[in-house]
Amino acid sequence: MDYNELKILFQKYQEGKITREEFYLLQKQVNMHSDKTLQPIFEKQWEQFEEYIPLSSDKQEMLYTRILSSRDLPKGGYYRNWWIRIAASILILFTMGWAFSLYNENQQMQQLTERNVVIKAGDSPSSIILPDGTNVKLNSYSSLSYRSDFGVKARTVSLSGEGYFEVKRDETRQFVVKTNHIDTKVLGTKFNVHAYEDEDFLEMALLEGSVQVNTIKSPYRSLVVKPKEKVVYNKAEDELILKVSDNDIETAWLSDILIFQHDTLRYVLDCLERKYRVTFHVEDDILLSDIYTGAFDEKDIIDILEILKIHYHFDYVKEDSNIYLKARTEP
Template sequence: MKISPFYKITRHWGQIAASILFLFASGLTILYYIQHQELQTLAEQDVIVRSGDSGTSQVTLPDGTLVRLNANSSLTYQQNFGQNNRKVKLSGEGYFEVKKNTEKKFIVNTGYIDVTVLGTKFNLYAYEDKDIIEMALVEGHVNVSTSQPPYQTICVKPNEKVTYNKYDNKLNIEKTTTKIETAWLNKELVFREEKLENVFQCLSRKFRVKFSIDSSVSVDDVYTGAFDDEKIEDILEVLKIHYGFNYTVKDGKINIRMNK
């Protein structure tokens, strides 16, 4: 049987068209893959919210959760937050009002402990340069777990706080009114097991004064408390009673020395 030239030409161009279609389809597949990878990479990129050296910041996450950050704090989460999970990372101090979602737990990581909730209000203190991490529960229920051995998990109820010591990797739980832990929300000065030296440094920055501290004063002593008074003299009076030192104020300079 003799094949006509027309059939040969048609078959030839059909093969070329099929090849072009295959290359086009392959190109679309590769383009889709590249775009998908780019979108995936973009979705996994971190969003970082930072507060300044003073004052507070506020952020509302895509799921409706409200987070207030204290000074020198940061909150990190992925662009696709809420799609697959609700995980964030905190450095510093933050107050969380978590939007309830029974299908997706809300998890805060600090590098040492994880706080897992469904929907609740709590304060988390987790500065990298501090020896302790502290979670105080205002409302609801949370689980606090260590991310380093020895592994522990504690179920926390309202008006309880969990403290994690970075040196012994242990969790401790105790009762609290959450007044001290949340005082910063009302712009109060708050100190947690802070060395007296650091307390004076904080007061120096806030009130723009200079301290001269005599060697007789033990600046390594620690202090825990909150002040809502804006007068430095009233704050010094409280510290004076607590530590037994005396002070004088002159030309923006405060001299601290122990009573003889």
Template sequence: MDQSEIYEIIGFELSGNADKHQKEVLKSWMEESESNVKAYNVLRETWESTNINLNHPNEDIQFKKVLYKINASVRPKTFVSRHFIKIAASISIILVSVWFLVYNQSEVKQLEASVSGIEKSNPAGQKSNFLLPDGTKVWLNAESKLRYSTDYGKKDRQVELVGEAFFDVKKDASKEFVVKSENFTTTALGTSFNVQAFPNEGYINVSLVEGKVRVDQYRADSAVDISSKTYLRPGEQIIYDKSKNSLKKGDFNALETTLWKDGILYFDDTPFGDIVVALERWYGVKCSVKNAPEKEVLFSGVFENENLNNVLDAMSYSEKFAHKIDGKSVIIEFK
């Protein structure tokens, strides 16, 4: 369903004007994911905060309040029915929804300012890009979250990352830009780099595209004791193997590492197991693999904004497997 349609239905629901079919559609949509429930709650809270009472005895005054809320210039000259007021109210929430869609693309969650700071996060199957208060550009991958303080940029420029993000840092010689990810920090003044640090994967990867960065590794049992410092130049990366507690520095393939932010899946002799993990994260699905061959299967390919069925079709020609997609569940069976 188109996003504008579901938010229009939410408008009618909150204004008390939704019919039975719309209520059923809304219920099904909310049951699809937790992020949909959170999106609805944000709009409901925004709606309730307008303090418009649709059953107020003086409907003419209430209608004027609604018009004021939606910045309308029309003034009622005669008595206006309560039904009209409800329709106008639904228009108001639709406009609020448009604001929500523009500033929260891909259903990025931005928490209200608080002592703990601001968080932006994406569920599986969704990516986003946005600007930090200092103008630094961020591309946030699926199953990833970024946190920063409410006074970011005033005293320092520090963010905390879980997952993967690409940063195009706004230059500021007086304040370093610092990314914290597990027991690593990556420090830069003005540069472009990628950090991959998913908690459920066995490695952490920092790849530098432009500029210069310093990557500090802290002892696992300490937040202040640095065990190593590594400086990267453009085209270099470090990979930390969690199981081996080893750090390796070398060159990297910029295409393979950064194309994700442009909506491109890139595989270059990638093990099939890693591909399954990437597809689950990219499309927000869960894959079940049957009769997987004992010999490691490698695959190469480039997919730009392709749907999952097309990707699996292309892979199946060379790898000889069948697949079935049922909602968020995917079954892959080797022949």
């Protein structure tokens, strides 16, 4: 390694941009190079630390004596002063280098713990057991993420879509389900969170235990929920409402059943799109405001369309994953 390469390593070190491998190389090169090569580099290094804490005279003498005992050097004032400066520079370099090494390792460990584990459900529900023993069932095309150090200090997950949680009780660490609009905080309980980003509302339905639901944006609101109650958050109105619920409708998807109760046809079609991975094209939007109550457990979307067209008097054409609905003209 030539002089310029050694200088570049020192510069990287001073700027805090040196890698672990480069730092170890720098240490090795300092030991290998002659004093003549190192002198201008160390002098520049010394000048970078104008606010250093001066060594005591005793420590200076001790360092100088040790250096003289291992090297055949003249005892002139210039060499004495220069080697004390070099010794101080070495102390600064390698003391800070040790700190750099520890800092680098801590940074790497921090980055590892901050990495997210992401679990995504495909076209059917998926079951997960979290590191703390909590059971989660994700609905189709939903995702759950959590930090890789989940459970060490905190138990926090982020949900997009719909998930059913049976939380392992832990009095010391609260379990939190985060969405883009509300947080649900529990110790141990069973509940369902419906939080699809493309829908106008979020729901949290409680089956067992007790939970607290908080909005995450101002004005902040908080509700304590009991079993057979659910919280509905309206995105458009920024409204948080507590309702009574028997939970049958909210958890019907766990049995692969779609249940609708006084829901608009638009909402029904949205749910069918998500479950069967199709896209509806409706020629007459007047149809979409009609109300539907009923349940579907059919495996084939065509069977459901045959039921719906009896109620709403429409015709349909299916082309691959696209379904076109057109209101039937009565003779």
